[in-house]
Amino acid sequence: MSDESEHTDVEDVATGESGADGDATADRETTRDRAVEGFDQGIVDLLSWVLDTETRARIFVYLRQNPGSTSEEIAEGTGLYPSTVREALAELHDEETVTRRKRQSEGAGNNPYEYTAIAPSELVSGVVEQVQSELNTVFNLDDHLDGAGNGVDDDADPVTITVEDGDADEDAEPDGAES
Known part of the structure; x- marks a missing residue:
């Protein structure tokens, strides 16, 4: 038996998966992931109507999951351009849909805003x-x-x-x- 084969068998025993059972588990996980993605997209679609754009909806959802995030963190987490995120955050803040406060940090340097959705x-x-x-x-x-x-x-x-x-x-x- 090769080292790779032994490693796979040990993993299968440790996870309780083997052969067809592992395939069934993977299928269930894939189905669950698709359902979650569909639900998340449904929420974003509804919020897009409420907040006027999908960009603003994605930012709102991200901030509900990650309160106290900076514009850079939001851009990275949503995959949106940083300039787009900053512009949308300014509008959302003006409309009182998000709150912001300066992030406190040690030493001299930039203290960016942290945003939280209502x-x-x-x-x-x-x-x-x-x-x-x-x-x-x-x-x-x-x-x-x-x-x-x-x-x-x-x-x-x-x-x-x-x-x-x-x-x-x-x-x-x-x-x-x-x-």
Whole structure:
């Protein structure tokens, strides 16, 4: 038996894999990896809609996984150009989607900014008003197009979106419910 063959057999025993069983495990891992990548891409697609671009979405996801990262670390971790990351971070900071603070380091030198993304629940709350307004525009499209009233109260919006805190009292009755 050759040294390489012995090494492979020892690895198979140590991992509990051999032959077809190893192939099945590899297939399961490949399927799992594809599912995770698909889920991650789905999140990025949704965030791309919320944050306007895929670049900003990738930065947001990276910062949720790696809070306190510098622009260089984000560029390396996302594969985006450093200048693109810096520009997107400036916009996200202006919109209060990310926070930043100077990194403290020993000695004289550059103290770069560290960035952290806001909680997803805060991001959703910020989008609710925009979605509500757009839905109301769609539902009132006839009024906007021809300016003619249809007997409906023009001051009333047909859509109201309410975001409740997840810690709300679970025993409370829903609006309009009787005990």
